[in-house]
Amino acid sequence: MSTVAVIGSAGQLGTDLVAVLRESGRHRVVALSHRDIEVANPRSVRDALGAVRPDILVNCAAFVRVDDCEDQPETAFLVNAVGALYVAQACRESDALCVYISTDYVFDGQKGAPYTEEDCPHPINVYGASKLAGEHLVRQACPRSLVVRTASLFGLTGARGKDGNFIEAIIAKAERADPLRVVDDIRTSPTSGACTWYEFARTILDYAGAEATPQAVSSHEYGARARRPADSTLISARLPPLHISQLRPWQEALRAYLIETGRAPRKGH
Numbered sequence: 659m660s661t662v663a664v665i666g667s668a669g670q671l672g673t674d675l676v677a678v679l680r681e682s683g684r685h686r687v688v689a690l691s692h693r694d695i696e697v698a699n700p701r702s703v704r705d706a707l708g709a710v711r712p713d714i715l716v717n718c719a720a721f722v723r724v725d726d727c728e729d730q731p732e733t734a735f736l737v738n739a740v741g742a743l744y745v746a747q748a749c750r751e752s753d754a755l756c757v758y759i760s761t762d763y764v765f766d767g768q769k770g771a772p773y774t775e776e777d778c779p780h781p782i783n784v785y786g787a788s789k790l791a792g793e794h795l796v797r798q799a800c801p802r803s804l805v806v807r808t809a810s811l812f813g814l815t816g817a818r819g820k821d822g823n824f825i826e827a828i829i830a831k832a833e834r835a836d837p838l839r840v841v842d843d844i845r846t847s848p849t850s851g852a853c854t855w856y857e858f859a860r861t862i863l864d865y866a867g868a869e870a871t872p873q874a875v876s877s878h879e880y881g882a883r884a885r886r887p888a889d890s891t892l893i894s895a896r897l898p899p900l901h902i903s904q905l906r907p908w909q910e911a912l913r914a915y916l917i918e919t920g921r922a923p924r925k926g927h
């Protein structure tokens with residue numbers, strides 16, 4: 659039985675990944691939270707991975723607060739790039755497959771069509787640049803490596819670095835009757851397909867049976883510190899030849915999330 663280690667195991671993606679891998683019963687799964695490993699410290703990385711000796715390592719650890727990355731570029735690059743390098747070097751030394759989780763924010767959003775693995779990255783914020791640097795360093799340091807880009811995650815744990823996930827934030831604001839201003843000029847792909855954050859929010863409220871009406875605003879009006887790509891929709895060109903199906907539509911994933919968290923959708927779509 660192969661050993662899979664997951665770094666960032668207490669985070670949003672890491673929590674669900676560990677659960678899914680354990681449920682599969684096909685691997686020995688070792689969960690490494692921030693308490694168990696500091697990716698920015700090469701000794702901590704070597705010690706932790708030396709003790710586990712994984713066949714496959716999935717690095718979900720990251721500094722994910724996109725706006726804070728603008729103010730703290732050193733931390734962004736230390737965790738997302740240099741830390742990823744230390745992990746990849748340790749994988750090379752033990753011949754483990756190194757999987758680095760990356761992001762749609764490596765793209766500038768100007769393509770006008772979904773991005774595939776073949777498109778040339780061009781990040782427009784520090785977070786995206788640090789993650790792209792991480793991709794390059796992982797590939798350079800570890801011959802057995804995979805880069806997996808994902809976008810707009812929503813997991814049961816919620817991104818710790820972001821104080822929850824988008825779905826929970828929208829529902830909580832609706833329940834408190836807080837004003838709901840949501841950006842309508844940025845398109846993303848939560849799992850597969852695409853929507854603006856405003857369309858995503860409207861669908862969340864609809865499925866959750868909440869009465870609130872969000873207000874569509876431009877990203878300029880919203881005023882986030884970091885620029886975001888206008889349309890960073892992702893689609894995979896490499897999964898079909900491997901006979902791996904594309905991810906399910908985001909509406910289906912949203913419905914599953916709401917059922918899992920005890921908020922049955924009001925009606926089908």
Ligand SMILES: NC(=O)c1ccc[n+]([C@@H]2O[C@H](COP(=O)([O-])OP(=O)(O)OC[C@H]3O[C@@H](n4cnc5c(N)ncnc54)[C@H](OP(=O)(O)O)[C@@H]3O)[C@@H](O)[C@H]2O)c1
Nearest residue numbers: 666668669670671692697719720761808810811817818819
């Ligand atoms: N969230 C999204 O929408 C999104 C979109 C595209 C790609 N991604 C990528 O997906 C991956 C997972 O993101 P996520 O949403 O699961 O983020 P998350 O919930 O913030 O999880 C990241 C985890 O990494 C840990 N961590 C942070 N710095 C670390 C360090 N220096 N050493 C060791 N562990 C560290 C964090 O622990 P502490 O909280 O204790 O520091 C946290 O548990 C990341 O690579 C991210 O770039 C995320």
